Amino acid sequence: MEAEGIVSAYASDAEHDAEVSVRPKRLADFIAQHRVRDQLDLLLRGAMGRGTPPDHILLSGPPGLGKTTLANIVAAELGVGIRVTSGPAIERSGDLAAIVTSLVEGDVLFIDEIHRIAKPAEELLYSAMEDFRVDVVVGKGPGATAIPLDVEPFTLVGATTRSGLLTGPMRDRFGFVAHLDFYSADDLRTLLHRSARILGVPITEEGAVEIAGRSRGTPRIANRLLRRVRDFAEVRADGVVNLETARAALQVYDVDGLGLDRLDRAVLTALVESFRGGPVGLSTLAVAVGEQPDTVEEVCEPFLVRAGLLARTPRGRVATEAAWRHLGISPPNGTFGSGVNPTPDLFSAEP
Template identity: 65%
Template sequence: MDPEEYTDAVFAEALPEERAFEAALRPKTLDELVGQDRVREQLALVLDAATARGRTPDHVLLSGPPGLGKTTIAMIIANQLAAPLRLTSGPAIQHAGDLAAILSGIGEGDVLFIDEIHRMSRPAEELLYMAMEDFRVDVVVGKGPGATAIPLEIPPFTVVGATTRAGLLPGPLRDRFGFTAQLDYYEPADLHRIVLRSASLLDLSIDDDAAREIGSRSRGTPRIANRLLRRVRDYAEVRAGGHVDRAVAHAALELYEVDELGLDRLDRAVLHALCVSFGGGPVGISTLAVAVGEERETVEELAEPFLVRLGFLARTPRGRIATPAAWQHLGLSVPSDAAQLSFDDAD
């Protein structure tokens, strides 16, 4: 299974109350959005300038890892413009006709949000070029020599594209976006504020230190912060009378195997296998996945990026290797050649 299809499948299996939980916590305006200060200010200028001119804003491309708020920002854009939001995704647009059907229902000033836009088919991308630039598309009717192209005029609208892999977008498509925002991982202070805001919306009694504890273990990602908050809330309601202090948050997160840096069971299993079973590497990703009993895509997409960010794991031409920090985090003695291996074999 493709890594992104795996992620989509996991999300599709999420309980309805989980999706409702996340939707309820989404900020509705740029002023409510916590973090991403640079992007927030830039986007506010784009929207305010377009509103002052009485025109639709330039098309917007949102790029960044999952869980940082791309869908939320698309909803905020539509809300700030008081415009209808139409949602679709790249995998759902596999033929030019799929996109033509969506565009035929677009109204003036509408916001069209295309999630995972890099996964659109090439014929659909080419049709989108014309729609974004000229606000028209040519719909081909019939086949062979008798085929006829019927021009379809589209009222001015704004495309908001979201991608986790901006490098896969063709140049002509990227060039048609007037504003590109690269979302960064959130600082612990911002996640602390997000947890406090979410707890307030949930009428959850929580201490400041507890919110900071949850934020620090959220891997720089608001979606994870809100999910951890829900698990802590469950623990508090069942075992602590409903109030969350630092001790309750710590106990709950330990129960769910989320350590002080945000590593979960899979992350630690990968590090343990790499350091203990394979002496720090180098080892191939497929071998590493078998050692922890997971699919290669699961390890590569869910565990590796965070371990690399923390400086615990390095990808090299010969395979994955553990850095001295990984050994130290596991409480193991660092081999004398670990540091040299890390720097000599790094890409």
């Protein structure tokens, strides 16, 4: 993984095995998301008491906050199997029919990025969710025949990073909808201590606090930074992740005190130095930093906006006063967002 991707909330293919090793297996071990955790506990306990599968569950929120982990926890708490797939992988209704008809009674079907499921498959999913049956069309034209197939009662857990792209009929078929929020710095610190124990990494309280403050409120990023700091500690230090080691390691990986990486700072620098703070269009800004517009919009901007460093306006992107000061440059008079200062502890408040 390149250094500029170290604070991306999206997981690379090579990262999944490392993530699985530190994922909690039970709801009691799941850190943060306290409201969602309590609501899920009630939902699952009620269903188990009645001896029926729980309502279908929709989990929404930014990447890296634990939607996949919660889906696996739901199956573990119910003591049933889980079938995992993703929206882009289901291109035809027949693909979905093959999956749902192979489920055992009570199984959990987890569909990641469910908003990207193909329209024909989505319409087939409606009847599977509501009536536990699907109609498979055999043949074409006037001779086509619909064969009804029964589906064993199951629980669908859908995950989406863009809940606004879900159709109304799809959203209405979920009995429980939860939104996952960014983690506080305290929750990330607790998570880092837990991950360090599992990975066998000696870590001090100060080291955990330093990494948590640069993790952008995202547990996936926190665990990734922990692994990179571990590498640094084992190669260039005494193997212990302390304050000095964490700071030195994150400096090597170009992650600053706010959690900004090379690309984040390049966006802010281009806005401030090349465009005098903006406003500037997304495409022009992307060209200035040598990236695709989608990368700037989906990877960089969400965190920069939350941190109060960048603003989206009808005329384009604007660097706030906090962005100028973060780059060590005095902002001119009338800079957007006067009086807003960045803080390393952006996520200190409890959700």
